Amino acid sequence: MKELLLLSGLGILSLIAEILNVRKLIYPLVIIGLFLNIGFCVSDFGHNEVIYGMMVLDKIPLAFTILFSFIAILWFTMAKNYFKDETNLSDHFSLVLFSLVGVFILTSYTHMVMLFLGVEILSIPVYVLAGSDKRNLYSNEAAFKYFLLGAFASGFLLLGITFVYGALGSFNVVQIASSAMSPYGISQQLLIVGFLLILFAMAFKMSAVPFHFWAPDVYTGAPTVITAYMSTIVKIGAIAGFYRLFSVVLSFYTHYNFVLLLIAVLTIAVGNIIAASQSNVKRLLAYSSIGHAGFIILGICVLSASTPYVIWYYLLAYSLASIASFWVLMLVSKQKDDEDISAFNGLVKRSPVLAGTMIIALLSMAGIPPLAGFFAKYFILLNVIEKGYILIAVIAILASLIGVYYYFKLIIAMFSGTAEESAAIEVPQFTKLVLILISVILIVVGVLPDFILGLIFR
Amino acid sequence: MLVFLLLILPVVFVLLTLIFSDKQAKNIALLGSLATLGVGLYAFYQFNLNPTCSCFVYHTDWIKALSADFYIKVDGIDIILVLLTVLLVPFIIQSTAGRDIKNPKAYFSLILAMQSALLGVFLAKDALLFYIFWELALIPIYLISLIWGGEGRQRITFKFFIYTLFGSLFMLLAIIFLWIHNPARNFNIYDFYKVGTLLTAQQQVFVFIAFYLAFAIKIPIFPLHTWQPDTYVNAPTQGTMLLSGIMLKMGAFALIVWLIPIVPLGWQLASKYVIILSVISVVYGSLMALTQHNFKRMLAYSSLGHVGLIAAGIFAFNLQGIQGSLYQMLSHGINVVALFFVCDIILNRMKTDTMQKLGGIRNVSRVFSVLFLIALLGSVAMPLTNGFVGEFLLIHGVFQYNTVMAVFAGLTVILGALYMLRAYQSMMHGETNALTETFGEITTNEKIVLGGLAVLVIFFGLFPNIILHVSEESVKQLIEHVQNAAVLVKH
Numbered sequence: 001m002k003e004l005l006l007l008s009g010l011g012i013l014s015l016i017a018e019i020l021n022v023r024k025l026i027y028p029l030v031i032i033g034l035f036l037n038i039g040f041c042v043s044d045f046g047h048n049e050v051i052y053g054m055m056v057l058d059k060i061p062l063a064f065t066i067l068f069s070f071i072a073i074l075w076f077t078m079a080k081n082y083f084k085d086e087t088n089l090s091d092h093f094s095l096v097l098f099s100l101v102g103v104f105i106l107t108s109y110t111h112m113v114m115l116f117l118g119v120e121i122l123s124i125p126v127y128v129l130a131g132s133d134k135r136n137l138y139s140n141e142a143a144f145k146y147f148l149l150g151a152f153a154s155g156f157l158l159l160g161i162t163f164v165y166g167a168l169g170s171f172n173v174v175q176i177a178s179s180a181m182s183p184y185g186i187s188q189q190l191l192i193v194g195f196l197l198i199l200f201a202m203a204f205k206m207s208a209v210p211f212h213f214w215a216p217d218v219y220t221g222a223p224t225v226i227t228a229y230m231s232t233i234v235k236i237g238a239i240a241g242f243y244r245l246f247s248v249v250l251s252f253y254t255h256y257n258f259v260l261l262l263i264a265v266l267t268i269a270v271g272n273i274i275a276a277s278q279s280n281v282k283r284l285l286a287y288s289s290i291g292h293a294g295f296i297i298l299g300i301c302v303l304s305a306s307t308p309y310v311i312w313y314y315l316l317a318y319s320l321a322s323i324a325s326f327w328v329l330m331l332v333s334k335q336k337d338d339e340d341i342s343a344f345n346g347l348v349k350r351s352p353v354l355a356g357t358m359i360i361a362l363l364s365m366a367g368i369p370p371l372a373g374f375f376a377k378y379f380i381l382l383n384v385i386e387k388g389y390i391l392i393a394v395i396a397i398l399a400s401l402i403g404v405y406y407y408f409k410l411i412i413a414m415f416s417g418t419a420e421e422s423a424a425i426e427v428p429q430f431t432k433l434v435l436i437l438i439s440v441i442l443i444v445v446g447v448l449p450d451f452i453l454g455l456i457f458r
Numbered sequence: 459m460l461v462f463l464l465l466i467l468p469v470v471f472v473l474l475t476l477i478f479s480d481k482q483a484k485n486i487a488l489l490g491s492l493a494t495l496g497v498g499l500y501a502f503y504q505f506n507l508n509p510t511c512s513c514f515v516y517h518t519d520w521i522k523a524l525s526a527d528f529y530i531k532v533d534g535i536d537i538i539l540v541l542l543t544v545l546l547v548p549f550i551i552q553s554t555a556g557r558d559i560k561n562p563k564a565y566f567s568l569i570l571a572m573q574s575a576l577l578g579v580f581l582a583k584d585a586l587l588f589y590i591f592w593e594l595a596l597i598p599i600y601l602i603s604l605i606w607g608g609e610g611r612q613r614i615t616f617k618f619f620i621y622t623l624f625g626s627l628f629m630l631l632a633i634i635f636l637w638i639h640n641p642a643r644n645f646n647i648y649d650f651y652k653v654g655t656l657l658t659a660q661q662q663v664f665v666f667i668a669f670y671l672a673f674a675i676k677i678p679i680f681p682l683h684t685w686q687p688d689t690y691v692n693a694p695t696q697g698t699m700l701l702s703g704i705m706l707k708m709g710a711f712a713l714i715v716w717l718i719p720i721v722p723l724g725w726q727l728a729s730k731y732v733i734i735l736s737v738i739s740v741v742y743g744s745l746m747a748l749t750q751h752n753f754k755r756m757l758a759y760s761s762l763g764h765v766g767l768i769a770a771g772i773f774a775f776n777l778q779g780i781q782g783s784l785y786q787m788l789s790h791g792i793n794v795v796a797l798f799f800v801c802d803i804i805l806n807r808m809k810t811d812t813m814q815k816l817g818g819i820r821n822v823s824r825v826f827s828v829l830f831l832i833a834l835l836g837s838v839a840m841p842l843t844n845g846f847v848g849e850f851l852l853i854h855g856v857f858q859y860n861t862v863m864a865v866f867a868g869l870t871v872i873l874g875a876l877y878m879l880r881a882y883q884s885m886m887h888g889e890t891n892a893l894t895e896t897f898g899e900i901t902t903n904e905k906i907v908l909g910g911l912a913v914l915v916i917f918f919g920l921f922p923n924i925i926l927h928v929s930e931e932s933v934k935q936l937i938e939h940v941q942n943a944a945v946l947v948k949h
Binding site: 309363368369374381382385386393394397400401404405408415449450453 | 612
């Protein structure tokens, strides 16, 4: 409960800070608050707190909360410099903090209404944030597109929840799961349609193929800082919510499993194949993030006892690499106002720290050992092969080979380029320090996966 | 602990190289490689006295969830590859003396990192650890070729990287597959050997193909070799030396230790096809070498032919074949590094390695021509040089398997002599022309490096037993295991 209060309180606090005209205090307060949140989660471990029958804080939600709080700390550090010149720093920060509340609810709900609330609380601030670059036409387009399509998805979700309620008479996920086991007196049609609608809505939120069409445009149009937020924390929320739904309810039905497996394979394949043909780095990263979402969905499909750890680990590896790469992209593209791959030409000479971080982040996303991304993919492939889906494993492997292709396009660009292009990029010392920290974490997490998982899940 | 020291010493010197200035980089790296050489030679000596010493094993938990261990161990087979690695790296580093290298700190630390990863590949006895080192070895060499390579390096290194990664991903698939079918649920190589007897013929063939892809690309074996000539020619000299001298031995070594003993039945079913491919490699590589005008490109193709023979000997999987392949890996490493250094000396002075444009260098530089000749004779398997022992054993091994194959495999010696001597003739003999007049005598440093390698060529030609004796016991055990296991599956 205190995590929920803390996050909402932080959001309100940052609004008040605007009124009281103490904007300088917002950033330290938020960071302290988020660290406090991590502390709360750590101290709550093993308590299994139930909040009014609506949410349960057991091990897995707490682990996901630690993860997204940590990523949020990095994100706020990244955003601090971006919003430095703008007057509306506190609006943005409070919107993000409120959407964190939504993420928190998604990690821990046990009630279908909370699922809907979580999705909405998460999404609505992000619709606004996507359009926060008011004078940019693409940013407006992104917000509008995201809002329209997102509203449809929310509608589907609500409709699905109602259908399921109509069939089973319950909103509680555990009850839904247990009553769906007994086939007597239940309208199967209603149930199937209901679950499919929920599945599609969640697939939309996770930007899974074929519900992914919004993602590249929105990711490209939104300011880079917001894109980083969407591709990390929003994704963690959507996936944590989906994992909860699937692990409790949907895994009882093998036919949903097939649909989901299909979605996963399509997402991996389409995301990576289209990313390979992109020349805009932001768009490339957007498509690659679709591919990663596919990998995680695949990990959820082959549910086993280790799945929560596997997904958690994948999300950690992916989010760290993703936030690092968007951060570097933001700094690089600011210099020339260009997001093309050619903007990265000669980066190794222009800023070794940025280039080094970017290379480690990309290598990790490409799944090159011993970086974190390798074990993330490895754990998932292990579960996939264990279930006997060797063909799917081969497809996933070939798709990640395509991933290597486009990540290396970027890496090669950093090493190429002529001398006159090499205008050094000014990077604040603190930013450098944080980027190096992210790189180190990516290596440590990769070399000692046991250590990290043991630290969180004990 | 000795074995751990072997692995960690280059890493320590990577850090030292990065700390000190650019001027000192080469010396520190050389010191590091010499220290590693010392440890390696001591390990080799110790192994002769007491192969079961506990200092040759380092075993600790790594990822408990998967029961993957950090398990490295010296045995009779990998000690030879370790010897090769520690012997060559000092020469490779010293070969940069007097050359202008941009950003030397990065260059030498990458070479040392590469050495550590290579040693890891040879020493790892845990499949996941092996895989990690295998991939880790790829990154330094990729960066070396990408940053310090020649014209068109981006495209060429990219092809190389994607090619090798493609193969290794299938190896990963096979490793996971074996892990799942392993009752002990670990990555221990000795448990993997037992898994082999539990798999059906079809599963064994699947694992065989997946591993074969990874290893055959690395070696490379026809038709998966297309990355090789361009990469060799394009990489900086030290990169080429690492690639051809040590890195391709990773593939051959893995065939002996990680492929055939794990799926003996898969090997039995597939051996005739893979031997044919290896022999095609031999003939193709040698014929292509004959048609080349550039010395470096010719060496790249000749390397393809030589390793084809090594692979053929391994797939025959008898005592002579394996012993020969191990010996030839060592010899080929030494010879090819010497020859690429010769090429570097010529390129550095003449700015071209087109053989027709050169001639009469012998008249200008006597020492150079003698040392070049020794390295060359080693490569064409002249008796009393190291190449002879290896190739003789290899052809003997293949002969036991199939006579026709042995005849074609033997072509490598004949054709090798043909193109090598022809190259020597056109570059060293004849009239000195306007270009080669400026060649001059080679520097002391170059004499040391080339001379040292030439001494090794003759030394290993005269005393092959030092090596063969060490590996014999392990090889016999391995062959016995494969024969027993293959019989077990059948019944």
